[in-house]
Every structure is written in C-alpha cells, then in structure tokens.
Amino acid sequence: MLQEFLDERKRMVEHQLRARGINDACVLAAFELIPRHLFMPQESREWAYEDCPHPIGFGQTISQPYIVAYMTQMLELLDTERVLEVGTGSGYQAAILSRLVREVHTVELIPTLANRAAHPLADLGVTNVFIHIGDGSQGWVKSAPYDAIIVTAAAPRVPKSLLNQLTDHGRMILPVGDSGYQKLELWQREGNSFLQETLLPVAFVPLRGKEGV
C-alpha cells in the first residue's frame, strides 16, 4: 500500500513542497510516507498527486498538498504535542499530523465524511488520531487545551472558543475572510495575550457552525 504511487509522491514532495520553501525534514518525510490517494474517492485517485485541491463529496475538498504542508510547517510542531484540527474532511491532514505529534483530535461537522475518514487512517495503522463529529467552530472542549490548532475551513473572524482552547505558547493557524478569498492567520497565545500574523492568501470552503457562517 505504501509503495503505490511512491514515485508520484516523491515528485510531489520535490516539486510542489521543497521547491516552494517547505524545508522541515519531518514534514517532508510525512508527505512522502502518507499515501494521499487513499484519502480520495476511488474514481479520482489517479490525480491524487497533482498540485490542487479535489472534491471529496458534500461540496467539500481535500486541500492542495502545498497548503497542507505550509500550514503544518508554520505550526512548528513538537512530537510531544497535542493538536486539534477543525474540519477532518478526507482525514489526510490528520494523517500528516499523526506522524508529527503525540495526539491529534479532529472534528468534522458532516458525519459521513468523519466516518469515511476513519477507514484510511485505520488501514495505515494510525492510532493517535481521534475523530469527533460536531461543530468544531467551538473547538472540542473535552480534550482541551491544545498546543496547536489548525482550522481547515474559512472562518469569517477568528473563533474566540478556539483561542481559549490553546495552551500558553500555543499556536493556531486558520483561513480568515469571506467565502472565496481569505488570508491565513497565525495566532500565538502568551498568557492572556494573543499575537497575530497575517500570511498567504488562500481559498477554503466556509467554516459552518456557531462561530462560523
């Protein structure tokens, strides 16, 4: 299973990630290991290593590999850390995170997508990803706080519940803006203060729910 599309995966790592400035060796290794095609619908697997997002049903997408890598790298994760992902989608981002940190909690609003994402993760023997069904715009209180939070759907404004679920020195990356056009924002908690930096322009599907749209 890990050998399938291995050449395509190596090319993706070199041309789409390393060439664009992804240089964290652990992040690059995770992308080389995790078979992206397993997280895509059967009929579109042959395009799994192209430089773009793909539909996964319910009007949702598996994000472009470069954006997944960029957001992951910007969090500067340690292998002792616990991470929350909002927007499980296909489960691919969670699988990448599973190689880099101790524990991943991922929340998905659409039950069918959450249930589907569990299959490739189980097939790969991933045991440190916990999938929850619900409104992740309010985070996942039961397992908080988190050393890092990654939101993979666009929020109209940064959700306060998510900032409150960060540990001290915790980091969060998320797309903020209207549907169709957003900017990635990186937040860091320092005690009761939050530092914010604006990064790349991106285009994500909207974050639904109480602190979404």
Ligand code: SAM
């Ligand atoms: N990270 C995903 C992956 O690796 O495939 C891609 C996520 S897709 C771009 C955005 C996902 O966010 C969709 O699956 C959507 O259903 C989910 N979503 C939107 N609003 C949400 C919310 N309030 N709580 C949890 N998931 C949400």
